[in-house]
Each structure stands twice: as structure tokens, then as C-alpha cells.
Amino acid sequence: MYREWEAAGVPGAVLWSSVSGGSETRVLPDGCADLLWSSRNGLLVAGPDRTAHLSRSAPGDLWIGLRLPPGTGPAVFGVPAEELRDRRVPLADLWGRAAVEVAERVETTLSAPGDGAAGVLTRVAQERLRAAGGPDPLGARIAGRLSAGATVAATAAEVGLGARALHRRSRALFGYGPKTLARILRMRRALDLARTGAPLAEVAARSGYADQAHLTREVRELAGVPPSRLLTPATA
Missing domain, CATH: 1.10.10.60 (Homeodomain-like)
Incomplete structure (x- = not known):
């Protein structure tokens, strides 16, 4: 089950959510980078792919992602996009303690009403973009x-x-x-x-x-x- 919707306040970005059925998913390259939260793996960054990425998840795994348009990822993640190319990287590897704080914000939303993890990812991206002066x-x-x-x-x-x-x-x-x-x-x-x-x-x-x-x-x-x-x- 997959759906996506516009990420208000992050120009060109798209929010998406998926509940895995346990089958392999072929994710086509699109020039984008994603900030991801997984019920099994926590916070991750998906860098821009050159070829299709085959994603495998256990049945029932929940994924929530913020897909950033081409060229926006470096301003949000703080590293050149080529350092993330064809990689899935724990957010903590890039942000250290700041990633732990984001994870805590996500966990707080899971049992509370509101826009949940998707809202946290959006607000985090907005904060990072403001601090960077926006994308190039x-x-x-x-x-x-x-x-x-x-x-x-x-x-x-x-x-x-x-x-x-x-x-x-x-x-x-x-x-x-x-x-x-x-x-x-x-x-x-x-x-x-x-x-x-x-x-x-x-x-x-x-x-x-x-x-x-x-x-x-x-x-x-x-x-x-x-x-x-x-x-x-x-x-x-």
C-alpha cells in the first residue's frame, strides 16, 4: 500500500508512505534524495541512484519518506550529493546527536494525534533549508x-x-x-x-x-x- 502527497513548505518535495507487503520493490532513479523513517530501521537517507534500487522489507513494515527534488538534498543533509550516491545511510552518520533528537521527535508523534512522522520530516527539512539559506x-x-x-x-x-x-x-x-x-x-x-x-x-x-x-x-x-x-x- 503506497500513497504520496505534496510536502507543504518544501518546494518541489513529496511526502510518501508505504506499508510493505513483503515483496521486492523496484525503485527507479529520479535524481532525488529522500529523508526516510522506517518502523524497523529508524531514520535513513536515500541518496540519488544511478540505476534502480531493489528494496526489500518484511511484511507490515511501515515507511514514511520525504522525497526532495533534484539539487535540494545537499542543503538539507549538509553533504554533496555524490557522497550519498547509490547509498542508504543512517541519518546519525551525517548528523550525529541531531539525528537522535529527530528520532525522538518522530517517536513522540507515533502515539499522538496530528500529522505524525511525515510532519516531523517536513519540519526538519524546512529547518535545515532555512539554516542553509535555501537550496542552491x-x-x-x-x-x-x-x-x-x-x-x-x-x-x-x-x-x-x-x-x-x-x-x-x-x-x-x-x-x-x-x-x-x-x-x-x-x-x-x-x-x-x-x-x-x-x-x-x-x-x-x-x-x-x-x-x-x-x-x-x-x-x-x-x-x-x-x-x-x-x-x-x-x-x-
């Missing part, structure tokens, strides 16, 4: 242009950076270079279009792939399975 605005600009289908070269020119500087800033903001982020965002764009019922050949053309075979190869490399597996009711 360059992150939203880069991700926005790449998400819209702009080339890496055009994006670099628009934000006023050379190729090497864009690569360095992207690794710090997103965990990987702009080409990898562009591939991930294009895949997400293509899958969203495919879920509307558009044929895969049309999806490939409209999403900037050379052809349907190119789309299939890219999705398989990033998601671990072909598009058809992701678009069936059981796995979508």
Missing part, C-alpha cells in the same frame, strides 16, 4: 532544463557554466554528471508518456530517443528491466 538555485535551473529535454551543452550555456564546471556542480548537486541526470529524467518523461497509453514507438520519438530499440536499451540499463515490465499493472 542552480540545481532547479539545471534540472528544469534537462527535464524539459534541453541538451547538456544548451543547459550549460543557459546557466552560464563551462562543460567542466557544469559537471562539477552537477556531481555536488545531483550525485552525478549532467549527462546521467539527463538520461534519468528522459526515462522518467518517457515512462510517464507511455502510461498514458501512447505506443512505445511514439514515446521514443517524442522523448528524444533514436527509435524504440534505443528507448528499450536505455530503460533496461537504468531500470534493470524493459519498459514492458514497468508498464504492466503488477509492476507499474
Whole structure:
């Protein structure tokens, strides 16, 4: 059972909750970083993934997460995104005693009325963003242009950076270079279009792939399975 909703007060962020049925879940890369609370594992940080992450939980495990948009994670977690790439890290490893205090705030909400752990995660992110002066605005600009289908070269020119500087800033903001982020965002764009019922050949053309075979190869490399597996009711 999974649901998600807007995180008020954290621009672009999404709250989500899930109760595990005990089966493996394929989490596709999206350029985001998550602040997580698990009924079994406590507070964790999920860094930006380059390929699909296979999540395994025991039946009945509760997960609550705050998914931060691309480029926002470093301002909240206090480390460059590349240090968290492809990792699930206990929050205490990053924040020390401050993470213990957050855990205590979460535990207090579990038996009390109100917005519970989701509210705590949101408020913590708000506090961290205020202390950091907000996320680096360059992150939203880069991700926005790449998400819209702009080339890496055009994006670099628009934000006023050379190729090497864009690569360095992207690794710090997103965990990987702009080409990898562009591939991930294009895949997400293509899958969203495919879920509307558009044929895969049309999806490939409209999403900037050379052809349907190119789309299939890219999705398989990033998601671990072909598009058809992701678009069936059981796995979508």
C-alpha cells in the first residue's frame, strides 16, 4: 500500500508512505534524495541512484519518506550529493546527536494525534533549508532544463557554466554528471508518456530517443528491466 502527497513548505518535495507487503520493490532513479523513517530501521537517507534500487522489507513494515527534488538534498543533509550516491545511510552518520533528537521527535508523534512522522520530516527539512539559506538555485535551473529535454551543452550555456564546471556542480548537486541526470529524467518523461497509453514507438520519438530499440536499451540499463515490465499493472 503506497500513497504520496505534496510536502507543504518544501518546494518541489513529496511526502510518501508505504506499508510493505513483503515483496521486492523496484525503485527507479529520479535524481532525488529522500529523508526516510522506517518502523524497523529508524531514520535513513536515500541518496540519488544511478540505476534502480531493489528494496526489500518484511511484511507490515511501515515507511514514511520525504522525497526532495533534484539539487535540494545537499542543503538539507549538509553533504554533496555524490557522497550519498547509490547509498542508504543512517541519518546519525551525517548528523550525529541531531539525528537522535529527530528520532525522538518522530517517536513522540507515533502515539499522538496530528500529522505524525511525515510532519516531523517536513519540519526538519524546512529547518535545515532555512539554516542553509535555501537550496542552491542552480540545481532547479539545471534540472528544469534537462527535464524539459534541453541538451547538456544548451543547459550549460543557459546557466552560464563551462562543460567542466557544469559537471562539477552537477556531481555536488545531483550525485552525478549532467549527462546521467539527463538520461534519468528522459526515462522518467518517457515512462510517464507511455502510461498514458501512447505506443512505445511514439514515446521514443517524442522523448528524444533514436527509435524504440534505443528507448528499450536505455530503460533496461537504468531500470534493470524493459519498459514492458514497468508498464504492466503488477509492476507499474
